[in-house]
Amino acid sequence: xxxxxxxxxxxxxxxxxxxxxxxxTEKFSLKQDSSxxxxxxxxxxxxxxxxxxxxxxxxxxxGVHFNLGYVPLKHLGYKAVIVNLSDIAAMNAAPTxxxxxxxxxxxxxxxxxxxxxxxxxxxxxKYGVDLVGGDTTSSTSGLVMSITAIGMENSDKIATRxxxxxxxxxxxxxxxxxxxxxxxxxxxxxxxxxxNPNMQPEMEGYDYILERQLKPEARTDVKxxxxxxxxxxxxxxxxxxxxxxxxxxxxxxxxxxxxxxEEKIPMDTMTITTSEEFNLNPVMCALxxxxxxxxxxxxxxxxxxxIKNHPDFTVIGHAVDLEQGNYMVLRGRNELSQLTxxxxxxxxxxx
Amino acid sequence: xxxxxxxxxxxxxxxxxxxxxxxxTEKFSLKQDSSxxxxxxxxxxxxxxxxxxxxxxxxxxxGVHFNLGYVPLKHLGYKAVIVNLSDIAAMNAAPTxxxxxxxxxxxxxxxxxxxxxxxxxxxxxKYGVDLVGGDTTSSTSGLVMSITAIGMENSDKIATRxxxxxxxxxxxxxxxxxxxxxxxxxxxxxxxxxxNPNMQPEMEGYDYILERQLKPEARTDVKxxxxxxxxxxxxxxxxxxxxxxxxxxxxxxxxxxxxxxEEKIPMDTMTITTSEEFNLNPVMCALxxxxxxxxxxxxxxxxxxxIKNHPDFTVIGHAVDLEQGNYMVLRGRNELSQLTxxxxxxxxxxx
Numbered sequence: 001x002x003x004x005x006x007x008x009x010x011x012x013x014x015x016x017x018x019x020x021x022x023x024x025t026e027k028f029s030l031k032q033d034s035s036x037x038x039x040x041x042x043x044x045x046x047x048x049x050x051x052x053x054x055x056x057x058x059x060x061x062x063g064v065h066f067n068l069g070y071v072p073l074k075h076l077g078y079k080a081v082i083v084n085l086s087d088i089a090a091m092n093a094a095p096t097x098x099x100x101x102x103x104x105x106x107x108x109x110x111x112x113x114x115x116x117x118x119x120x121x122x123x124x125x126k127y128g129v130d131l132v133g134g135d136t137t138s139s140t141s142g143l144v145m146s147i148t149a150i151g152m153e154n155s156d157k158i159a160t161r162x163x164x165x166x167x168x169x170x171x172x173x174x175x176x177x178x179x180x181x182x183x184x185x186x187x188x189x190x191x192x193x194x195x196n197p198n199m200q201p202e203m204e205g206y207d208y209i210l211e212r213q214l215k216p217e218a219r220t221d222v223k224x225x226x227x228x229x230x231x232x233x234x235x236x237x238x239x240x241x242x243x244x245x246x247x248x249x250x251x252x253x254x255x256x257x258x259x260x261x262e263e264k265i266p267m268d269t270m271t272i273t274t275s276e277e278f279n280l281n282p283v284m285c286a287l288x289x290x291x292x293x294x295x296x297x298x299x300x301x302x303x304x305x306x307i308k309n310h311p312d313f314t315v316i317g318h319a320v321d322l323e324q325g326n327y328m329v330l331r332g333r334n335e336l337s338q339l340t341x342x343x344x345x346x347x348x349x350x351x
Numbered sequence: 352x353x354x355x356x357x358x359x360x361x362x363x364x365x366x367x368x369x370x371x372x373x374x375x376t377e378k379f380s381l382k383q384d385s386s387x388x389x390x391x392x393x394x395x396x397x398x399x400x401x402x403x404x405x406x407x408x409x410x411x412x413x414g415v416h417f418n419l420g421y422v423p424l425k426h427l428g429y430k431a432v433i434v435n436l437s438d439i440a441a442m443n444a445a446p447t448x449x450x451x452x453x454x455x456x457x458x459x460x461x462x463x464x465x466x467x468x469x470x471x472x473x474x475x476x477k478y479g480v481d482l483v484g485g486d487t488t489s490s491t492s493g494l495v496m497s498i499t500a501i502g503m504e505n506s507d508k509i510a511t512r513x514x515x516x517x518x519x520x521x522x523x524x525x526x527x528x529x530x531x532x533x534x535x536x537x538x539x540x541x542x543x544x545x546x547n548p549n550m551q552p553e554m555e556g557y558d559y560i561l562e563r564q565l566k567p568e569a570r571t572d573v574k575x576x577x578x579x580x581x582x583x584x585x586x587x588x589x590x591x592x593x594x595x596x597x598x599x600x601x602x603x604x605x606x607x608x609x610x611x612x613e614e615k616i617p618m619d620t621m622t623i624t625t626s627e628e629f630n631l632n633p634v635m636c637a638l639x640x641x642x643x644x645x646x647x648x649x650x651x652x653x654x655x656x657x658i659k660n661h662p663d664f665t666v667i668g669h670a671v672d673l674e675q676g677n678y679m680v681l682r683g684r685n686e687l688s689q690l691t692x693x694x695x696x697x698x699x700x701x702x
Contacts, residue, residue, distance in 0.1 A: 043444070063490075091394045097406075160396075
């Protein structure tokens, strides 16, 4: 589990709760002006200085969200932070602080927690976010991580899921489906390893999609780009469960329907070729795969010219009246297929 | 585990993640002006309106922090909230919002989560706190709860652990040691039950200490009382790990020592009689038992007259220079015994 097998390992009980928290957090420095008091008191103190505060939390469980058989602990720490920063970015707000709680069984030595916190520190450093609190406890089995992220923004800039209007354009950042195919590679190579531990895993040539799965990034840059383009999203969500599910959330909360154009869904070449290797439809991977952590948002049709040539954004559809429902317009066929939370039924049945 | 054994039980998988979150949270209404957007988006929106925000988080694991063999689920939900509100109260701030995350194994039906959320709702109602977010996931085993609490206060009122000065008075709210003895009763009766399920548990006559353990309260009233008395604490902490441990935290972070007077430690009569029943020293229960969730704080000696007659507060000692260390002055003997995080060594050795 640990990358260096020869190091001396310390049981968590050797440090005690306060010693452990000190060891894990003392290398974190504060960068945000709004972080007034950090780890070590009953609570952290945040000074939003007139802005509104956005708060989100996620809980990740071993065996459900991650398999330590093929997810390095450092990547796990990194990704757990990213998942939460992505939720803050999806409010069109800037993430500023996180709190990290861990429940760990005794089978984890302190050095395993060090690795998780190295990943957390890497993410904090990259995104300029401060670790300001948390809690660490033993558990009777397995590893559970709970992260709370805090962000700030002026109230007129915050984007919820509620204000998409008919005719608004549906836009997505980056490309989709890669994280799901990265997971397929990891699971395939892990199965090969379990069958024959001497086999070398075949990971070469899959760098992009493996990184999408193991070390995703939060699109905190989207807010800055939209600010520069002077575009205010009318609704916004991050793509954690898959494009179809996210479109339905925007539909439900904004009370509009959507038309999604199959041919417009942005996908990387590696995503497409790997999906063929696994006999999967790449569009299904984008619709239902999830974990891409791109941002999906709507903009006024008047803003189309501002956004149309930006390489990070793709217009993939538009909002319609609620009664018209949520459908994907099939490539080259002008036929409609209903979007469902599990993805696109037609594709699911075909595979 | 569930109080009504005859009800129809629903597997969590029957609802799905979004259905489950909706079922668990739809009965919660918002009461705080600062809660602008609650459950159902990527993040909650909080408007602190010029105040500073205090944030804390705690993670509780089955088999470590609670035993479902004798802790009803509703009480568990209630107490999990209280533990966090107590941390906010210990900053001399008012709690305003919570976020709740659960990792639960499939052995829990939806109705078990309903009971936990009933307890959470009871606590939210009593303390006027809004549930504004959270996450629910399956786990491979057991139940892990992670709660984040948010509070607000003007910056000149917030009390950290850092500003106690020599000669400041050490004050505690309520009484101590009861929660630990309540736990002894629960564990004793649970052991009797396991040995002979037909035996009736003998809980009568222990109401106060059982309630201290099963349904503790957060001393959010202390802030209001201190405001009325025009007393600003110089440092503050809540008694979650035991009086000795908390005194040492204040000592460490304020860089002062403390003198604690054994004869001043407030204890309920039931705590004292029950400790005798278990052949435990009641002072040791107060020093090391923990979970009393009272507030321990320091005030300027000039404020003594304002506080001395208030029935909720007891002056139990005073701060000294750091070099003088942390000692308890023994009852009637004018001898000193060093305070340690595990409690009071002399007593531990005697028992």
